[in-house]
Amino acid sequence: PARLSPTETVQRIKAQGGLVGIPHPFDRFRRKHITEEALIQVLPHVDIIEAFNARTTLQGDIMRGVDFIRRHTAERHIVPTGVTDAHTPFEIGNAYVEIPEYEGPVAFLEALRHGRIVGRRTTPLIHFSTRWTVMKKKALRRFRG
Numbered sequence: 001p002a003r004l005s006p007t008e009t010v011q012r013i014k015a016q017g018g019l020v021g022i023p024h025p026f027d028r029f030r031r032k033h034i035t036e037e038a039l040i041q042v043l044p045h046v047d048i049i050e051a052f053n054a055r056t057t058l059q060g061d062i063m064r065g066v067d068f069i070r071r072h073t074a075e076r077h078i079v080p081t082g083v084t085d086a087h088t089p090f091e092i093g094n095a096y097v098e099i100p101e102y103e104g105p106v107a108f109l110e111a112l113r114h115g116r117i118v119g120r121r122t123t124p125l126i127h128f129s130t131r132w133t134v135m136k137k138k139a140l141r142r143f144r145g
Contacts (some may be wrong), residue, residue: 098115
């Protein structure tokens with residue numbers, strides 16, 4: 001449900017047998033991302049954290065995430081990952097993790113631990129395309145609605 005605290009959110013995910021993953025933790029252009037304070041608070045429950053997101057515009061934001069992962073996750077066995085975060089067909093495959101075959105969430109986490117992050121950053125201009133698509137969808141809903 002909307003408006004849960006980060007702690008309530010991870011508790012509900014774990015209660016359902018899910019894995020907790022933190023997307024784009026330090027991307028300053030994302031309106032909705034976890035604060036560092038909240039991230040540290042929920043870190044004992046986190047299984048996966050993004051080390052690389054192809055849509056992150058600034059290299060410094062990626063490096064801040066990598067530094068955080070180095071400082072905080074080794075003793076907790078949190079697995080870093082990389083993602084395309086594709087919003088358009090053009091972006092598919094810009095980032096991924098090569099992992100061995102697995103079956104089930106425990107084996108997935110172990111396979112991911114041995115994975116290799118592969119990727120390149122998407123051009124920052126892609127955000128204009130995404131914004132245009134969102135505005136177009138909103139306009140169509142109003143028109144139809």
